[in-house]
Every structure is written in structure tokens, then in C-alpha cells.
Amino acid sequence: MTRKPFGRNGFFCSDCGYESPKWMGFCSSCHSNQPLVEAPSRSHSNRKGWINPASSGLKELASISYDIGSRISSGFQELDRVLGGGIVPGSLILIAGEPGIGKSTLLLQIAHQISLTKRTITYISGEESDHQIKLRSDRLDISGENVFLLTETNVETIVEHLEASLPSLVIIDSVQTLSSSDIGLAPGSITQVRTSVLTLLEWAKARNIPLLLSGHVTKDGTIAGPRVLEHMVDAVLYLEGEPLNANRIVHSQKNRFGSTNEVAMFSMESNGLKEVVDPSQTLLANRSLDAVGSSVVPTIGGSRPLMVEIQALTSPTYGPSPKRTANGIDLSRLVMITTVLAQRSHLNLGNRDVTVNVAGGLRISDPGCDLALALAIASCSKNLPIKQGLVAIGEVGLSGELRPVSQLDRRIQEASRLGFTSCILPISAQRHKMQGLNPLFATTISMAIRLGLSNHAESRNP
Structure with missing residues (x-):
């Protein structure tokens, strides 16, 4: 029909x-x-227009001026770096993460830090009552001065309060609880989220007031709601971490006012989130120096290098086919590396399960970590530790060749700063300065394995 x-x-x-x-x-x-x-049918209410009439019309790009120092500091240097230097007035920033990861805690701490500069903040909550927010603020030792609470989910009512107060910053926790009177659907639906955010966007852009929005992620790691939500906002930050690990990682997936893929690390403590100034030192703090299947690689997290430990474990396969399990690394990348190791280095991985983990809860997609991943798998397969003080940098091709990577000088400098003494590199890296590291150049993955694994072959049972 x-x-x-x-x-x-x-x-x-x-x-x-x-x-x-x-x-x-x-x-x-x-x-x-x-x-x-x-x-659904829309109600024909006389909604006021929140777009500034002066903003309409053609303007020459050269005639537009702005204040380069107008960014608002969040109070966290690491978070400001991820945002490209601070919060831009009139911008919409979406902070997404799993429930209980610390989004509300981070937002309340940002509100407190900005309130110390005598700015007013409106904190809008659709999930908690004002008493619950007060309990959290007491636990975080936050006084709450210049922070005004509003427990409301109707976006028209929210805009009326914002228009009357005109705060310096607006925080909404969370975007999935918002609803519009013009849409006859339940809060959290696709149309409700999109319409509500569009209403807030129009108001914020016209008033040049920044908005921080929190959002939940689904089981597959995507933001709950329409994908158009990520296109509407100016920046998308993900707050990630393991449930039993105190480390929290903030990385930007989108940023119209700075570089993407920036990474900041926080530590969840009893009185809130604390910045980790030296993430590389923290990520390698509990590393065992002579562990089998453990390698270290300097990767690039946005605009700075990070030292990351990659752990690998191989075990006999008891099923019809070997399993490949990846935590913190793309699974397709792991499958490619294991295939190259089996075909080019003749490692017997056809009857072995391979499990790979990036220590510290970090997620990496840097091709320069291929060689370190391959060394970790080979170390466990051969039951030999990797030489102490060694890092491995390089991309692995399907023919087993080692390819150059970007920003090699900064990676080498970071490894040298943390006391590493030698580095396996592609042969094309001979023109780079080693910054105190002993270079070990290799052309193929097989040659890199011979250079990287310890020579003593004591018998160890896997």
C-alpha cells in the first residue's frame, strides 16, 4: 500500500x-x-529568531577581524593543547564517552576553573538533580561560586534562561536528554537531538558564547544520536579509559580551531581528574625490562610524541582456526602484520592465537608502530626478550620491507629523553640525527628481528 x-x-x-x-x-x-x-507534525509556535540579524549578508574575508587572545582557558593546560589553545568563543564542543568514564566530573572541574577568572558559567543538567551535582562538587572540593545550575531538558526553556543571564560559558550534560516542544518524539531520538542542538547552535553563534556538550557513546564506540551531530559541532573530544585503570585519555577526532588527533592524559583520583604532564613516563612506569613479548615505540599523538609499550602473547590454537585479538590497535593491522611475519619471516603462527595489547589504555593507528608490533609478536613466538634500551620505528610493507615514517626526528628525541640507547630504523633514515641513540638500520622485517631480539637463547617454556 x-x-x-x-x-x-x-x-x-x-x-x-x-x-x-x-x-x-x-x-x-x-x-x-x-x-x-x-x-511528526510540527507545532506552529512563534519561536523567536536567535540568529543575530547583523550576521547576515555578504562580508569580505579580508575585512573580518578577530582577537587572537580571545580563547578561554579551560584551566587544564593539556586540555587547552588538545583544543588548539583554549575554548573559542561561540564554539560548540562535544565531549563523548562511555557512562561513568568521568565526563560530568571533567565538565564540573572545567566550570570551576573558569569561574575562578570571575566568569559566570551556566551548568545545565538533564540527568542529575541539583543536590546530586552539589554532592559531586563537595567531593571535588569545588565551592560553586559563579557557577549557576539549571535542571531542565526542554531546549526552548533553556534558551530563555540563557538569554536572560548571558553567561560566559554554557555546559549541557547531556545532549541526549534534550527535547524540543516542536517535536512530538521522546527525548534522545534522532530528530530531538538534532533539533535541540541546532537551536543551541544558533543561539551560541549569535551571542558568541561557547557551549560544552557531553554525549554518550554506543557499544560500537560511536556517539549516540545522528551522525550529523558530529558535523554540527566545532570540536569532538573522546574521553576514554579502562574501568579498572585510573588513566583517562582525551583525544580530539575533530577540531575546526586546531589540529586533530591530539592526545591528553588525566588520572582519575578521589578529588577528580588530574593532569598527567609527562604521559610517556606514566605509560612506561610499570614496564618490565626483560619481559618476553614487550616492545616500545615512540608514536605521534597529535603534535607531540608519546612512548608506548606494545605487548604480545601467542598461545596454541584449540579451535579450527587461529584467533587474532587486538586491544588498542586496529585488528586489520594486526592481521596484516601476522601474515607478513608468517610469509616473510617464516614464523609459525598458523597454529597460534595472537593477542596484542597497548599498555595504558591508549589507542594507536600510527603506521610507524608496525615494526614494534612485529618485534613483540616475534619475541613471544621465539620466547626471547627484546634487547634492553631498544625502541623500534618503522612501517612494514607486505613484502616485508621497512618503510620510512613521518616526524622521525621528534620520535628519536623523545626516546633519547627517556633513556633509551638504541633504535631499529629503516635504512632510509640514515640522514636523520640520532640524538644520542645507537642506530640499527634494517631493510626487512627479518633483519630487524635478528637485530632486536636478545642473543642468549635460554630455554623457556611458552
Whole structure:
């Protein structure tokens, strides 16, 4: 039976938010298995326009001026670096993470730090009561001066309060609880989230007031709600960490006012999140020097190098096919490296399960970590530790060759700063300065394994 749209509202996809003027069955954009949903009828309320009329019209780019020092410091140097130097007025920043990871704690601490500069902050909560927020502030030793609370979920009511107070910063916890009176759907739905954020965006851009939004992530690690939400905001930060680990990682996936893929580390303590000034030292603090299957690599986290430990473990396969398990590394990358090791270095991995972990809860996608990953797997497979004081840098190709990586000088400098003495590098890196490291050049993965593993072959049972 042919369906007709209700009025002029049309239909939309509940997964990606794609809109269609007529019912087409399923979404042609994301190819979801859920059929298109009829859009609810909108109430024709006389909503005030929050866009500044002066902002309309054509402007010559050369005639636009701005204050380079107008960024607002969050009170955390590491977070300011991830944001590109601080919070830009009028920007929308989305902080996403799993429930209980520390998003509300981080937002309340940011509000406290900015309030110390005599700025007013409006903290809007749709998940907790004002008494619950006060309990958290007491635990974090936050006085709450210049921080004003509002427990509300209706976006029209929120904008009325914001228009009356005009704070220096607005914090909303969380975006999935917002709803609009114009949309007859439950809070958290695709249309509700998109409409609510669009309303706040229009108000914030017109008033040049920054907004910090918290958002939940789904089981597959994506932000709950429409994907268009990530396109609407100016910056997307992910707060990640293991449940039983005090380390918290903040990394930027999108930033219109700075570089992406920046990383900052925090430590969750009894009185809140504390900055980790030297993440490399923290990530390697509990590393065993003579452990089998452990390698170290200087990777690049945004604009600075980070020393990371990669751990590998091989065990006999008891199923019909060997398993490959990756934590902190892309699984397809792990499969490629194990295949290269089996074909080019003749490691017997066809009947072995391979498990790889990046210590400290960090997630890396740097191709320069290929060689360190391969050394860790080879170390465990051969039951030989990697030479002490050694780091490995290089990308591994399918032919087993070692390829050069970017920002090699900064990686070498970071390894030298932490006391490492030697480094395995591709042969093309001979023109770089070693900064006190003893270079060990290799052309293939097999040659790198011979250079990297200890010569003493004491018998150890895996």
C-alpha cells in the first residue's frame, strides 16, 4: 500500500537522520535495515529568531577581524593543547564517552576553573538533580561560586534562561536528554537531538558564547544520536579509559580551531581528574625490562610524541582456526602484520592465537608502530626478550620491507629523553640525527628481528 507523507513533514531515517519527502521503504543513504519513519507534525509556535540579524549578508574575508587572545582557558593546560589553545568563543564542543568514564566530573572541574577568572558559567543538567551535582562538587572540593545550575531538558526553556543571564560559558550534560516542544518524539531520538542542538547552535553563534556538550557513546564506540551531530559541532573530544585503570585519555577526532588527533592524559583520583604532564613516563612506569613479548615505540599523538609499550602473547590454537585479538590497535593491522611475519619471516603462527595489547589504555593507528608490533609478536613466538634500551620505528610493507615514517626526528628525541640507547630504523633514515641513540638500520622485517631480539637463547617454556 502506498503511504503518503503527513502534511509537509515527510519521512526520515532513525539511524542517520536522512530525510525524504516521500516514503521510500528503507534509507538510501546508510542502507539501514530499519524502514523510514514518518516525521511528526510540527507545532506552529512563534519561536523567536536567535540568529543575530547583523550576521547576515555578504562580508569580505579580508575585512573580518578577530582577537587572537580571545580563547578561554579551560584551566587544564593539556586540555587547552588538545583544543588548539583554549575554548573559542561561540564554539560548540562535544565531549563523548562511555557512562561513568568521568565526563560530568571533567565538565564540573572545567566550570570551576573558569569561574575562578570571575566568569559566570551556566551548568545545565538533564540527568542529575541539583543536590546530586552539589554532592559531586563537595567531593571535588569545588565551592560553586559563579557557577549557576539549571535542571531542565526542554531546549526552548533553556534558551530563555540563557538569554536572560548571558553567561560566559554554557555546559549541557547531556545532549541526549534534550527535547524540543516542536517535536512530538521522546527525548534522545534522532530528530530531538538534532533539533535541540541546532537551536543551541544558533543561539551560541549569535551571542558568541561557547557551549560544552557531553554525549554518550554506543557499544560500537560511536556517539549516540545522528551522525550529523558530529558535523554540527566545532570540536569532538573522546574521553576514554579502562574501568579498572585510573588513566583517562582525551583525544580530539575533530577540531575546526586546531589540529586533530591530539592526545591528553588525566588520572582519575578521589578529588577528580588530574593532569598527567609527562604521559610517556606514566605509560612506561610499570614496564618490565626483560619481559618476553614487550616492545616500545615512540608514536605521534597529535603534535607531540608519546612512548608506548606494545605487548604480545601467542598461545596454541584449540579451535579450527587461529584467533587474532587486538586491544588498542586496529585488528586489520594486526592481521596484516601476522601474515607478513608468517610469509616473510617464516614464523609459525598458523597454529597460534595472537593477542596484542597497548599498555595504558591508549589507542594507536600510527603506521610507524608496525615494526614494534612485529618485534613483540616475534619475541613471544621465539620466547626471547627484546634487547634492553631498544625502541623500534618503522612501517612494514607486505613484502616485508621497512618503510620510512613521518616526524622521525621528534620520535628519536623523545626516546633519547627517556633513556633509551638504541633504535631499529629503516635504512632510509640514515640522514636523520640520532640524538644520542645507537642506530640499527634494517631493510626487512627479518633483519630487524635478528637485530632486536636478545642473543642468549635460554630455554623457556611458552
